[in-house]
Amino acid sequence: MDINILLFPDFETLDAFGPVEVLGRVSGYALHFVSMGGGLVTSRQKTPIMTESMDQANAAGILLIPGGQGTRPLVQDEDFIGKLKYAAEQAAHCLTVCTGSALLARTELLNGRKATSNKIAFDWVKSVNSAVHWIEHARWVTDGKYYTSSGISAGIDMTLGFIADQYGSEQASDIAHGIEYVWNSDKTNDPFSRKKY
Amino acid sequence: MDINILLFPDFETLDAFGPVEVLGRVSGYALHFVSMGGGLVTSRQKTPIMTESMDQANAAGILLIPGGQGTRPLVQDEDFIGKLKYAAEQAAHCLTVCTGSALLARTELLNGRKATSNKIAFDWVKSVNSAVHWIEHARWVTDGKYYTSSGISAGIDMTLGFIADQYGSEQASDIAHGIEYVWNSDKTNDPFSRKKY
Numbered sequence: 270m271d272i273n274i275l276l277f278p279d280f281e282t283l284d285a286f287g288p289v290e291v292l293g294r295v296s297g298y299a300l301h302f303v304s305m306g307g308g309l310v311t312s313r314q315k316t317p318i319m320t321e322s323m324d325q326a327n328a329a330g331i332l333l334i335p336g337g338q339g340t341r342p343l344v345q346d347e348d349f350i351g352k353l354k355y356a357a358e359q360a361a362h363c364l365t366v367c368t369g370s371a372l373l374a375r376t377e378l379l380n381g382r383k384a385t386s387n388k389i390a391f392d393w394v395k396s397v398n399s400a401v402h403w404i405e406h407a408r409w410v411t412d413g414k415y416y417t418s419s420g421i422s423a424g425i426d427m428t429l430g431f432i433a434d435q436y437g438s439e440q441a442s443d444i445a446h447g448i449e450y451v452w453n454s455d456k457t458n459d460p461f462s463r464k465k466y
Numbered sequence: 467m468d469i470n471i472l473l474f475p476d477f478e479t480l481d482a483f484g485p486v487e488v489l490g491r492v493s494g495y496a497l498h499f500v501s502m503g504g505g506l507v508t509s510r511q512k513t514p515i516m517t518e519s520m521d522q523a524n525a526a527g528i529l530l531i532p533g534g535q536g537t538r539p540l541v542q543d544e545d546f547i548g549k550l551k552y553a554a555e556q557a558a559h560c561l562t563v564c565t566g567s568a569l570l571a572r573t574e575l576l577n578g579r580k581a582t583s584n585k586i587a588f589d590w591v592k593s594v595n596s597a598v599h600w601i602e603h604a605r606w607v608t609d610g611k612y613y614t615s616s617g618i619s620a621g622i623d624m625t626l627g628f629i630a631d632q633y634g635s636e637q638a639s640d641i642a643h644g645i646e647y648v649w650n651s652d653k654t655n656d657p658f659s660r661k662k663y
Contacts, residue, residue, distance in 0.1 A: 293511030
């Protein structure tokens with residue numbers, strides 16, 4: 270199974286690498302770091318990652334879309350959104366973290382579906398596409414092949430939840446123990462939805 | 467303040483990028499991804515990172531050393547350990563995650579000091595240098611300018627603890643909220659030290 274981690278300038282570092290740590294521990298998963306143009310992509314926290322071009326990737330596997338400040342210009346980028354829509358349609362499963370759900374929402378593929386996003390940017394995310402059934406109180410949300418999580422660290426919990434759905438909760442728990450992570454395994458348990466910042 | 471994230475082949479992805487997410491949110495911190503030779507370095511989870519050469523870096527700031535499978539050959543690499551010792555001596559603060567403490571222990575700089583490491587590899591880490599006062603039950607341990615954490619995810623808790631020690635617990639809590647992370651702020655609370663895998 271090919272796992273495509275879709276990166277773009279100013280993506281949020283942990284949005285990608287929390288899930289990567291979990292997915293990288295699943296036997297048979299081959300991780301690929303991709304971007305629309307290929308080459309070096311630098312995260313919001315200044316991490317330079319070498320990427321393959323998405324159009325060279327096998328899009329039939331799992332697509333992971335992080336969020337971050339870089340999503341703000343990209344929701345207006347018709348070329349990016351068109352390519353993302355194609356990739357998400359091809360994918361067997363599509364996982365987003367934080368404001369990555371805003372990018373996916375712009376493709377219209379979430380229309381009429383349930384989804385969530387991070388709590389600080391929630392009003393902006395809703396404004397991107399009001400045809401999505403946005404769930405504000407959720408650590409993560411599943412709807413068909415689409416998994417969307419709350420902010421940043423929630424991506425780790427969601428990805429473990431995805432592994433649990435695919436292979437059983439024991440495998441997810443084993444991975445959580447292996448990375449010494451206290452897994453919030455209840456997707457309705459959102460410690461951050463009512464807090465003010 | 468320059469923050470040098472020291473990468474090497476087969477480092478564990480989240481060991482580096484959990485702390486990076488936290489450190490990248492501190493005003494005035496400039497993150498640099500470095501390796502002993504510079505160039506592309508690939509993590510255990512196949513992430514290719516472009517690095518600067520450590521000998522070009524300003525070593526006077528904070529040094530972060532991740533762990534992972536790549537530490538196993540490196541504890542035998544006299545050239546690497548010699549350069550690491552120099553970098554750690556220059557650093558104002560030195561933080562290790564997981565088996566990154568085995569690398570630091572090999573420099574002898576932890577001799578007589580308290581330190582910890584991850585729980586699956588603990589016996590191996592102790593065997594690297596028995597002159598260190600290894601603490602088995604700890605989420606993270608501080609001794610002077612040295613911070614050492616348990617496995618993988620513990621690096622996030624330790625780095626927030628470091629920020630709390632430097633700038634107060636409110637700033638650490640604000641960062642934890644910003645990344646929607648439930649911070650284990652008690653370094654003696656180790657949920658994984660008594661578990662079997």
